[in-house]
Amino acid sequence: MAVTVPILRQGSVLIASIQEDLCDSDILNLQSRILEDVIKCRAKAVIIDVSAIGVLDSFGTKTLTEIAYSVKMRGAETVIVGIQPDVALSMVLLGLTLRDIPTALDLDHGLALIGGS
């Protein structure tokens, strides 16, 4: 079953909160909608909350990285928030380190990070 991740708009920030494990096509769907909305909403930042995700595989990580880079090209910043301890550990063991992409503990810290920058 396809899952559509809601993208909320909070001021000039877009928040996509992923609530369950996504299949590959769901992630691609999220990617295209975020890239649309960045321009449509004149967002200066996108926060992707992955705190409810138990597994981030290489495809998910790769797509998240792609989202972040392409959002940057469209003039906004991406912060990935809420990576859980065991997810972080297994990502690192797979060599997936989200290089150059800002991360934060949770939504709160993510918003603070954007506000500060």
Place this chain on the structure above:
Amino acid sequence: MRWFDLSESDRTQTRELSRIADDVSERIIEAFYAHLLSDQTAARHFRGADHIARVKQGQSRYFRELISADVDDSYIADRRRIGSIHERTGVTPTLYIGSYAYYLNKLALEVQQQMPEAPEKAFTLILSLFKIAHFDMALALETYVDAREETIKARERELSELPTPVLQLRPGLLLIPVVGTLDSYRARTLTVQLLEGIKEHRARAVVLDITGVAAVDSAVANHLIQSMAAARLMGAHSVLTGLSAEVAQSLVKVGVTGEALNTAGDLQRGIQLAENLLKG
């Protein structure tokens, strides 16, 4: 057993000795204990006449078995058991082998005296006896070594189970002092504690102090780097402090440069660095 060239014929040969050995064993043991008790260090192992009598009995059984028991698994297990008792009670290898040599010498002399008509026969008998005796000694020494290794392992386990506390210096800033030996197992636990600590304290920076770590091999260095990468995934900056000269060198050898890690010379500067990172 093959190594010692022990065969059934050796066994039959030593059994021929049993008549002589039984006759003289008491005498030898008595003489041996007189010899033993005259030695200060050795005498300390005994708690009194009762104890000595019991040990003497054990000894005569030991020698009887040496000469006539079947060399099978239960024999080996029993020898190992005796070896471990010796190890526990502090009988040193010198004392053990010395005692053995004393017994063998005396017995060999007896055999020689009692078989004047067939010196060659006596000689082969004694050779067989020496084989089994050496086999015995090897077993006992292995028990010694095993026991020592077991002790060392236990100590290492204790060290690796040293708790690594996660301390909150102030809201958002954690300090993890690491003391003792960092092996892969402990480094893994450390990573988990670090990540759980970040989540629990909502930390945005972590200072990892490894002043108390003597050596870091490449596997552990990798674990440290992975921990710090994982901490970053959770949105926390990490600072590594207290790298000794050896640790720094081993990190460079595995291809880690200071740029990949935030490092600081000592804890004070590490905390300052973390504060700066927090300010952004």
